[in-house]
Amino acid sequence: MNTPDTHQGGESDLVQVSLSALEHYAYCPRQCGLILLEDAFEDDAATVRGTLLHQRVDTPGNRGRHTIRTLHALPVWHDRYGLTGICDTVELHADGRILPIEHKSGRYHPGGPADIQAAAQAMCLEEMFHRPVPDAAVYSAADRKRHPITVDNTLRTRVVELARTVRVMLSTTQLPPPVADTRCRNCSMATGCMPKLLTGTRRYQQALTDLYRPHHPTEDA
Template sequence: MPPDPMAEPIMLSALQHYSYCPRQCALIHQEQSFDDNEYTLRGQRAHRRVDSGEISTEDGRQVLRALPLYSDRLGLVGKADVVEFLPNGTPYPVEYKQGKRHKHDHDDIQLAAQALCLEEMIGCVVSEGAIYHHKSKRRRVVHITDRLRQQVETFVDVVRHLLKSGGMPPPADDASLCRACSLHNICQPELVGSRHRIHDLSKHLFEVDESSQ
C-alpha cells in the first residue's frame, strides 16, 4: 500500500536505527533525542569527506558525495554517503561505517533502501552496492537481493506505524547493543528493565505457593 501523500516521509537512517533497536529509532526520530559517544564521534570524523558534497572522477567513475535521495513510492528521504556512477550510468551506492561489520543486517538494510531510492529516481536496476568499513579500510560488497528488498519494505511499514503510534518500545534485550549505543544514558535500559521486572514481581507478591503447603 502506498504511503499517505500527506504523511511525513521517513528518514532512510530510521530503517537502520529500527533494525539496530526499535527503541533507539523512536528516541531519535520521535523524541528527537541524540547524544554522542566515542563511536559516533569517530564516525563523524570518518564522514568529513563524504559529507562535503564533493563531486570527482575516480577510476573512470563519477563519484557524488552526500547525494540527496527520495522514494515517493515508499515515502523515504535521506542521502547516500557516496554514489559512484559506473561507465554505463548505473549507480553504485557506498555507505561508510566507522566500525566493523555488525552480526545483523542493520547496515545492509540501509544500503538496500538507498538502492531502491536510486532505482526510482534514475530508472535502472541497482543490483549491488558496498559498505566501506573504516576500521578495516575495506569494502564489503552487498548484493541487493529480493530478501533485502522485502526487508526494506517491511521495515518501512513498521517504522511508519511506530512513529505514527507515538509508542516507545522497550530496550533491546542485548547488552552488547546497549553498551555501544550513544543513547545509553538517555535510554537507561537497565533502569527500564528493572521497572518491568519489579512490576511483574509485584503482581505475584501475595500469591501463595500451594505446592509448599
C-alpha cells in the same frame, strides 16, 4: 526488477522515513524511537568517529576518476515507499552501473543494519535514475575495506517492512520497550534509555500499574 508492492493510491501522502532511521530501527527499535520521538541523542567515541568520517565524505559534489564519476552527499528519495535520505557516496560507472556506498566508522557485520541502509539507497537510486541498482557496498573505516552487498528481493522486502514499522511508530508516538542485551554495552544512549532498570523489574511494573490505575477518591462519611 521485482520489488515489494505497496498500496495503490496516496503514496505521495506517506510520512517520509529517513534511511538512517531504518538502520537505527534495525539495530534497536528503542534507540530509533528515542531519536525520532524524543529528539534524544548522545555522543560517545564511536559516534564522534562516525561524525568525523562523514564530514570527510559528505561534502556535496562530484569527481571523475578514469571511467567512474563519484557523487558525494547525494540527496535521494523514493516517493512510492516514502523514503528519503542522503547517500554518502554514489559511483556512476561508464557502463551505466550505479553503486551506492555507505560509509561506517566501525566494523562491518554481514547482514546487519548497514545492509538495510545501503539497500534502501539502491532502491531510491533506482527510482531516481530509472534503472536497476542490484548492488551496493558498505565501506568500513575500521578495516578499510569495501564490503559488497547484493540488493535481492529479501533485502528489499525488509526495507519496505521496516519503513512501514517506523511509520507506525511515528504515527502512534509509542516508544518501543528497551532490550537490555549486548547491544546496550556499546550504545551511547544507554544512560537515557535505562534498559536494565526498565526491563522486567518488579518495581518498574508495579510503578506502571500504580500510574495507570484509576483513582477513586473515597467519599466523606
